[in-house]
Every structure is written in C-alpha cells, then in structure tokens.
Amino acid sequence: MKLEVLADAEAVASAAADILAERARAGGHIALSGGSTPKRAYALAAERLEDWRGATLWLGDERHVPPADERSNARMVREELLARIPRAGAGQLEPVRTELDLDAAAADYEARLAAALGEGDGLDLALMGLGPDGHTASLFPGQPTLQERSRLAVGVPVAGMEPQVPRVTLTLPVFDAARDVVFLVAGADKARALERAFGEPPDPTAPAAHVRPASGRLLVLADEAAATRVRRK
Numbered sequence: 001m002k003l004e005v006l007a008d009a010e011a012v013a014s015a016a017a018d019i020l021a022e023r024a025r026a027g028g029h030i031a032l033s034g035g036s037t038p039k040r041a042y043a044l045a046a047e048r049l050e051d052w053r054g055a056t057l058w059l060g061d062e063r064h065v066p067p068a069d070e071r072s073n074a075r076m077v078r079e080e081l082l083a084r085i086p087r088a089g090a091g092q093l094e095p096v097r098t099e100l101d102l103d104a105a106a107a108d109y110e111a112r113l114a115a116a117l118g119e120g121d122g123l124d125l126a127l128m129g130l131g132p133d134g135h136t137a138s139l140f141p142g143q144p145t146l147q148e149r150s151r152l153a154v155g156v157p158v159a160g161m162e163p164q165v166p167r168v169t170l171t172l173p174v175f176d177a178a179r180d181v182v183f184l185v186a187g188a189d190k191a192r193a194l195e196r197a198f199g200e201p202p203d204p205t206a207p208a209a210h211v212r213p214a215s216g217r218l219l220v221l222a223d224e225a226a227a228t229r230v231r232r233k
C-alpha cells in the first residue's frame with residue numbers, strides 16, 4: 001500500500017484525474033466511484049484526455065434509482081465526465097440497469113462485467129471513495145456483502161446511509177483482483193476512517209480495510225486534513 005498525502009481536496013482530485021486519464025488513454029476497464037471527492041476528479045480528467053474510446057467505464061456501486069435521478073452515480077459520471085468529452089464513444093459507460101429489480105440488476109451487472117473481463121482477468125483500475133464509517137463502494141460495516149466471495153455484484157438493501165436507497169455494489173473479489181486500486185480521501189471527517197482502513201494495524205470493522213488487491217497496486221490519495229492520524233514521513 002502506498003499513501004500519498006496531498007495539500008487539499010483539489011490536489012487529490014487532480015492526482016486522481018491524472019491516473020484516470022492515463023489509464024483511459026491506455027484503454028481498459030475502469031470502475032468509478034460515486035461521492036463528492038471523485039466528482040471533481042472526473043471533471044478534471046475530461047480536461048486531460050479527449051479520446052476515451054478505448055476505455056470502458058463501470059460503476060463500483062450505483063444507487064437503485066432511475067438514470068435521470070439526481071442520486072444516480074451514472075448520471076453524475078455522465079454530467080461530470082462524459083458530457084465534457086468531445087469524443088466519448090457509445091457504450092463508454094456500462095450503467096447498472098436500475099429498471100430491473102435489485103437482485104436482477106445485480107445479476108445482470110455481474111454477467112456483463114464477467115463477459116467483458118473474461119476468465120481470470122480483473123479491472124484495470126478501480127477508483128474508490130471512503131465513507132466516514134469506513135465504507136467503500138456500497139460495502140457497509142457489518143453487512144453480509146463483506147463475506148461475498150463468489151458473486152461479482154450484489155444488491156444492497158437500504159443501509160441507513162444517505163441517500164437512503166438500495167444499491168448495487170461490486171464486491172471485494174472484484175476490487176481485490178484489480179490491477180490498480182486508488183482511494184480518494186479528503187476532509188477532516190475522514191481522518192478516523194482513513195486510520196481504520198489503512199492505519200497499522202487496520203481495523204477489520206472498516207469495510208475498506210478489506211480492499212487489498214492480491215497482486216495489484218493499492219494507492220491511497222489523501223489530503224492533509226484526512227491524513228492527520230496516519231501521516232508518515
């Protein structure tokens with residue numbers, strides 16, 4: 001694991017945008033996160049690269065709401081990233097089909113991801129957020145989703161997290177098989193979660209503490225405010 005501490009949220013978004021644009025230029029399968037920290041990274045990444053046609057974008061998690069709903073992660077990615085790219089290809093973003101019921105939407109997403117990745121291959125990049133409670137994607141503390149070892153995507157009933165809607169999330173085996181996993185963590189309200197997820201020793205009750213790519217790289221981009229409890233020289 002590599003922890004990179006940057007000045008502020010803007011610097012975190014900028015570093016993430018560099019990584020995202022570089023990966024998209026090279027082509028491959030990328031899972032994007034919802035949340036406020038990545039949002040700015042997507043807008044900056046759109047400025048860094050014009051031609052995204054080699055990249056296929058997935059969602060690490062999605063709220064089970066219609067595509068036009070303002071809580072939709074796909075809508076956020078469309079608005080912040082795809083709408084700003086002059087040459088976005090059709091099929092650039094693989095949305096969760098939220099018109100299906102929750103379990104069917106998860107099964108459909110899993111089938112499409114498995115077909116796209118092929119046997120034994122993983123995502124090229126997963127961008128992840130971190131919640132103040134240590135959650136990442138829609139893997140929430142104490143939930144059975146953390147024990148999932150075979151499914152690639154599962155439905156998550158309403159979890160007491162804002163927004164209070166069911167979700168579809170990719171699972172730990174997917175994130176742990178990725179070549180690169182990059183966490184974006186900004187703000188003082190994340191300091192405790194960052195320590196629990198990536199401090200020494202990590203706290204297993206924080207879901208993000210279980211994201212440890214088997215052979216891929218794990219990079220944590222944190223701002224000064226979030227890194228106060230883990231800062232290393």
Ligand code: 6PG
Nearest residue numbers: 034035036037129130131136137
């Ligand atoms: C979601 C996210 C979620 C998010 C974290 C951090 O759809 O809600 O994927 O896992 O990344 O909650 O979000 P912020 O960056 O907004 O704090």
